[in-house]
Amino acid sequence: MTMELGLLKALLNKDFYEKNRGLRCPPEIFSKDVRKIKDCLDLAMEKYKADLTTEDLQAVFHATNKTMTTATKVSYDDLFRKMQSTKAIHGEIAEDALSSLFQQYVGEQVAQMGFSFVNGEEESLEPLRRLLDDYKNDFTPSIRVDWDDISIETLMAANKQESQWKFNIPSLRKKIEGVSGGHLIMVGARPNTGKTSFHASLIAGPDGFAHQGAKCIVLCNEESYERVGARYLSAATNMTMDEVHSNVSLAAERYDTVKQNVRIKDSTNKNLSWVEAVVKHEKPDIVILDMGDKFSSKTSDKTDVYLKDASIYARNIAKQYKCAVIWMSQLSAAAEGKVFLDQSMMEGSKTGKAAESDLMVLISKNPQVEGADEQDTQRHLNIAKNKLKGGWHGVLHCDLDGDRSLYTS
Template identity: 25%
Template sequence: MTEIYNNAIEQCVLAALMTVQNSLETVMNDLSEDCFYATRHQEIYKAIIDLSNANKPYDVVFVEQKLNEKQTFVGETASDYLLTLMADAPSSFYNLESYVAELNILKAHREAEEIGKRITMKARDLSIPDIHQEVENIVSQSNASDKVEKSSFTFEEALKRAGEQLIQKAEAKANKQYSGVKFNLAHLDNLVGTIQKGHFCVIGGRPGSGKSTLAQMVSIQTAMQFKEAVLVISAEMDVETFTNRCISALTSIPFENIHNAELYDGMMQQFAEAQQRFAKLPIHIEDKQKPTIAEIHAYARKAKRLYKNLGCMIVDYLQLVRDPTKKDRYQEVSSISRDLKAMAKEFDCPVIALAQLNRESEKGKRPKASDLKESGQIEQDADQILLVHPILNSEDEMPSGITEIIVAKNRHGKKGVVRVMDRLDICRFASVRIDE
């Protein structure tokens, strides 16, 4: 009879977790203790989880130390078995997600076997008057114990959930609490409304148009006013540049002065005070060039574990993200767009992705959602699309100091155009008026 477990795969998963940095974050949502059949493998996995929750490395040395502390390891010593495990495990650690998927299949079959055993026991009990009802109870209890989030609703249940959500939003608004992200630009916020949890918002623009500035304003507003954690995937600019831009916006010290280290007339004192005042802002920055979509998943899991909740996730910018599983670039960008949309729901927070526009949008006319570079899938997936369009002087085509923010798509509200004043010298925009 076929065994419903695979010792080699279990060993390989544990070896990968203890060898590859941040590997747990990649598979945490898909891996649980009961994915492992062997009791000692369960104990090793629990030790890895304990170390991760304590923000400690979960390599072989720390895992052995944790197992010795808990004294729950059965059989040979933890040290001896860990040496055996690392020696026997397959040498390739690059298929971790595939191995975890296989463990979940085996786990499901073991659960089905256990249900079958319980049903067999009931079938042999001839005192049960309605065996079909008893079997249905066993199956329904098994489904109820499943950790998968409920996704099937009667309309009555759906109405109840919608009503509860409405009340929560109204209470949060009345108490000026977090209910989603805003740009801190009154006219724009009035037009777009709040970008809610689960929304996927795209901010498009040509290089230098100010799309990063707009996203940065969201991150500061979310972290500073609402004390909600913000995860920034900074694929374009380095962490120092992003941080200095935030300091410029928070203190009104011109970014050029900070960038060139030309601080005078009290600027240095302002900068030092800002370092102390804003040090605890819950903004988490991942500075990685060309991150893969799997790495972004891992960053989000890590941030959620550190901060418990995410108020917002910002990806700067979408066309720099990679999905190695796709060969065609069009398919790659489409897949990334769909994944970011799914992540907004998975992590229960807005995901704001910056995106480049095609060169066609530089010909003086207002850009459209179809000008988003490389894929129409972005336009389809987004809940909101905002296009940043600097206005140039007609005489010399130099910046006029005014930028149009075009709300080209708003699945949950109005579309339109808002004009804002450029303060890109201090990495901000300021409200001007709304065009009718």
């Protein structure tokens, strides 16, 4: 009763009443005695079209119900006294309460109609159709939207942050500059092309993300964490592992800055729910999923479907936790021996991974020359998709120092 009186008191405000009048707030949502006061309130608002007080409503009520018995009059005067001492329910709380009562009322009507159908009392669906027509526009979930800030200042600041973490490969930085929290970056290559060295170079190499102060986590489920860690050590120190063994003190000095900002974890048999938990706890700036496909859960018998689901999940992680997620992936056999690559060569995926990514970098190398003894170090970065600043697409050329896990151009 107290809630109903608080709602009635809120409806004395003309603006609030107008917003919730009619079918959305029928008298039937109130209990029997309060319903009669609500009927009177509807008449008063229709006639006076102004804010009312409890005293105003009480006067109108008695003026329109002159034939009440003394006992009934005393009973309603008691209700008005309670209403006078009850605080009005304001704003969104009142709207939510009215919405809940309204939906309950409509639900009861539908249930009663259902019993009529079951008992054979109704032979036509017309009453149900009329009911739906009457209420369909007002039977909406209670929701509050906090609209995003699109002021010039906010949009300029966001644009400035579009490349918070700069690429340290000069040719790549010149065309794309860098990445920021919320971005999903897909990196694909054939086996033995240099995928792990690519993210080791971006993060631990000279002027890499770690040197820029980014907190980076590397979740690896293919190679052992020691092998991945060794590549990071080489990239950070610009030393081969033999050189590290020969001069551990120098390696430790060079490695220290990177080590403070990088965490590596063997994530074999883990899924994206686990990844999300780690990201939520660690709050990183950069997340490496090596290999991204192996974190997906088989939500379908079709590989492309569950990889698309996983890509959506990874993108949501990037957006929700404001980190850049770099998803490492194999390319299909269609990319073997080719320099120029495209989105269709992502293994196991049709367009799902491409659709969700902000940036797609596909790494290729020159075709093997028969009889050549010297290993070709040239690598080609195919920018197959780019929604970041500038939107540049094309192929960049660089070199891979495999012994030091460094990409240079």
